[in-house]
Amino acid sequence: MPSGQKSSKATKPADPKASSAAAQPATAEEPATAKDPATATGSANPATATKPARPKSSTGEKRAAAAPVANDSLHFSRFTEFDIHLFREGKHHRLYDKLGSHEATVDGAAGTYFAVWAPAAQEVSVIGQFNDWSRGANPLSARWDSSGIWEGFVPDIGHGVLYKYAIRGAHGGDLEKADPFARYCELPPNTASIVWHQDTRPYAWQDEAWMKERHTKNGLQAPMSVYELHVGSWRKRHGGTESLSYRELADELVPYIQHMGFTHVEMMPVMEHPYFPSWGYQVLGYFAPTSRFGVPEDFACLVDRLHQAGIGVILDWVPSHFPEDAFGLHQFDGTHLFDHADERKGYHPDWKSRIFNYGRPEVKSFLISNALFWLDQYHADGLRVDAVASMLYLDYSRQPGGWEPNIYGGNENLEAIAFLQEFNAAVYQHFPDTATIAEESTSYSGVSKPVYAGGLGFGQKWMMGWMHDTLKYFAFDPIYRKYHHNQLTFSAVYKDSENFMLPLSHDEVVYGKGSLFTRMPGDEWQKFANLRLLFGYMYTHPGTKLLFMGGEFGQPTEWSLERGLDWSLLDHGMHQGIAAWVKAVNEFYRDTPAMHERQFEPGGFQWIEGGDAEGSTLSYLRWGHGRDECAAVVHNLTPLVRSPYRIGLPSEGRWEIVLNSDEKRFGGSGVKPRAVRDAEPTPWQGQPYSLELKLPPLATVVMVPLGM
Numbered sequence: 001m002p003s004g005q006k007s008s009k010a011t012k013p014a015d016p017k018a019s020s021a022a023a024q025p026a027t028a029e030e031p032a033t034a035k036d037p038a039t040a041t042g043s044a045n046p047a048t049a050t051k052p053a054r055p056k057s058s059t060g061e062k063r064a065a066a067a068p069v070a071n072d073s074l075h076f077s078r079f080t081e082f083d084i085h086l087f088r089e090g091k092h093h094r095l096y097d098k099l100g101s102h103e104a105t106v107d108g109a110a111g112t113y114f115a116v117w118a119p120a121a122q123e124v125s126v127i128g129q130f131n132d133w134s135r136g137a138n139p140l141s142a143r144w145d146s147s148g149i150w151e152g153f154v155p156d157i158g159h160g161v162l163y164k165y166a167i168r169g170a171h172g173g174d175l176e177k178a179d180p181f182a183r184y185c186e187l188p189p190n191t192a193s194i195v196w197h198q199d200t201r202p203y204a205w206q207d208e209a210w211m212k213e214r215h216t217k218n219g220l221q222a223p224m225s226v227y228e229l230h231v232g233s234w235r236k237r238h239g240g241t242e243s244l245s246y247r248e249l250a251d252e253l254v255p256y257i258q259h260m261g262f263t264h265v266e267m268m269p270v271m272e273h274p275y276f277p278s279w280g281y282q283v284l285g286y287f288a289p290t291s292r293f294g295v296p297e298d299f300a301c302l303v304d305r306l307h308q309a310g311i312g313v314i315l316d317w318v319p320s321h322f323p324e325d326a327f328g329l330h331q332f333d334g335t336h337l338f339d340h341a342d343e344r345k346g347y348h349p350d351w352k353s354r355i356f357n358y359g360r361p362e363v364k365s366f367l368i369s370n371a372l373f374w375l376d377q378y379h380a381d382g383l384r385v386d387a388v389a390s391m392l393y394l395d396y397s398r399q400p401g402g403w404e405p406n407i408y409g410g411n412e413n414l415e416a417i418a419f420l421q422e423f424n425a426a427v428y429q430h431f432p433d434t435a436t437i438a439e440e441s442t443s444y445s446g447v448s449k450p451v452y453a454g455g456l457g458f459g460q461k462w463m464m465g466w467m468h469d470t471l472k473y474f475a476f477d478p479i480y481r482k483y484h485h486n487q488l489t490f491s492a493v494y495k496d497s498e499n500f501m502l503p504l505s506h507d508e509v510v511y512g513k514g515s516l517f518t519r520m521p522g523d524e525w526q527k528f529a530n531l532r533l534l535f536g537y538m539y540t541h542p543g544t545k546l547l548f549m550g551g552e553f554g555q556p557t558e559w560s561l562e563r564g565l566d567w568s569l570l571d572h573g574m575h576q577g578i579a580a581w582v583k584a585v586n587e588f589y590r591d592t593p594a595m596h597e598r599q600f601e602p603g604g605f606q607w608i609e610g611g612d613a614e615g616s617t618l619s620y621l622r623w624g625h626g627r628d629e630c631a632a633v634v635h636n637l638t639p640l641v642r643s644p645y646r647i648g649l650p651s652e653g654r655w656e657i658v659l660n661s662d663e664k665r666f667g668g669s670g671v672k673p674r675a676v677r678d679a680e681p682t683p684w685q686g687q688p689y690s691l692e693l694k695l696p697p698l699a700t701v702v703m704v705p706l707g708m
Helices: 081-089 208-213 246-260 296-308 361-377 388-392 414-430 464-474 478-484 524-540 567-571 573-591
Strands: 100-106 109-117 123-128 149-155 162-168 174-177 225-229 264-267 285-289 312-317 382-385 435-438 460-462 500-504 544-548 605-609 617-623 630-636 642-649 653-660 676-679 689-695 699-705
Touching: 081 361, 100 149, 109 162, 123 149, 208 296, 225 246, 225 573, 246 296, 246 573, 285 296, 285 361, 296 312, 312 361, 361 382, 361 414, 388 414, 414 435, 464 478, 464 500, 464 524, 500 524, 524 544, 524 573, 524 617, 524 630, 524 699, 567 573, 573 653, 605 642, 617 642, 630 642, 676 689, 689 699
Parallel strands: 225 264, 225 544, 264 312, 312 382, 382 435, 435 460, 460 500, 500 544
Antiparallel strands: 100 109, 109 149, 123 162, 162 174, 605 617, 617 630, 630 699, 642 689, 653 676, 653 699
């Protein structure tokens, strides 16, 4: 077995982000030759894209050295001087067109061009099944310009061939590394890269209508109700433990998302990762969809099918750290090429992984190129950036003395901040109709403010404070909720400080926390009622929405990577009721301008009554751009029917109840206020008009002016 090609399997870490290997001590520019990502659509027929016969595994026995094959690297290169300049400046944003493996013809011979960045390497060669994994058989040449790039052409090497780079490291060690720019990788635990000629065999996208109009779907005034899912465990095949393929997932996921009314899906990382229980957050194949579920064209087909159905696709992206597996980025050329040599900056103590060196220009080119790659090559509509807080602070999860202050004596990671600004500027320059979303859990100011205004430049930020406060509040028995009323109202104080997305994410249904359903208090009926109330509060609160799979039908167990979701629950009435309620609030949020047009503006929200701690009720108005675009929302956070309950309203005329989570079709008790009421000229709660209604128990009720 060649060195560096052992299985990546390891004991499951305490945190899925933990490493799968044992721990060891400006304005963006484009190269002149780059294609316009907005016009790159491809022409191949996806129906004819088939998985090649599985090449012989890279974990076979190493054989005697084969005779060297001619290397024509001196006669062929994909790099111009301008490419090298941009790369060294950290401004080359299409490195995937240059580095890695690419189909080429040199002097009439067809083959593959290879290029890899390894500046400290003494020797680099390509090894694979074509030369019996023999070092030196196909050497690469270091470029004359001291860029650190090694390149070369190997004839008769084509689509589907296994390969790695054999590197003589800076200090003489022999390394075998997967290609950081590989488009396809061996099925883990095998670790080789696979030549995959997407340049000459592009996928034939059929989502032109979506791509033309998606600026209307991803803007800040558009409804964004996101269904978060893990590709490998959303549904298992025939009730077993085997995951669906990308194409099988498309067959089942697309109609389900359409039926439930979500506008987008967010996929936990699909980039290749060696350790399945990491959930994808330990990425090593940054440019390759994981081979666990099919070939790259199959993943493209999944995105394409979602787009054709009018559903946006957001991908989780992990620029915060990478694992220490021997075949990966760590010690790539025998040095800390991608990370910091200083453990205070380069090692993540929680996840036992390496932290990217954001101050190194070539690393910035690598990461920003990777972000744009998924937007360009796979038509992703947005990137949700994982663990931003860990990037922003030098002392994140470190003890005193375990970190070094920045040049001003502070704990901010100035290089990471500059990188995130450059990343966001590049995304919105080249793909202005997409969205970037930060998972950022601190009070860092300006996460979603534009870069030109001194912010990080993200489009949105997860509202982690809202999530923690809300779940903590809902866990209380209703008899005690009056003592914790401010946990629900506090979010109104800071809701306009960022463009917030309200998440009920995968992190809330793991680590022994229980499911959302089991965290609700009371008997079974009250648990279901509280869960409907929680969703009613989330969907009527300002901001976009995110719900992790299984929550939409009240799965009572924690998420299991191996079991998948318990779809049989939808045969039971109360779970059907939860699903029907989520469908209803999705459709109302999506179709009602008052619920999304001003979701990030101060004028989009107005309290009716936020101070009724004793009665544990909340009521507020949501506004669209027009004065007739209005919705009145009231939540009864106790199991008591409140009648009569007077609510203030901004206008006279008839008001219609359009949502009531206590309806029997949602699994409620069936307390049903009169559907249409006339507002009276009785001032109440600061409003000029009001009406009385019967307020159902543990319920959300929404009214709109009749005819709206």
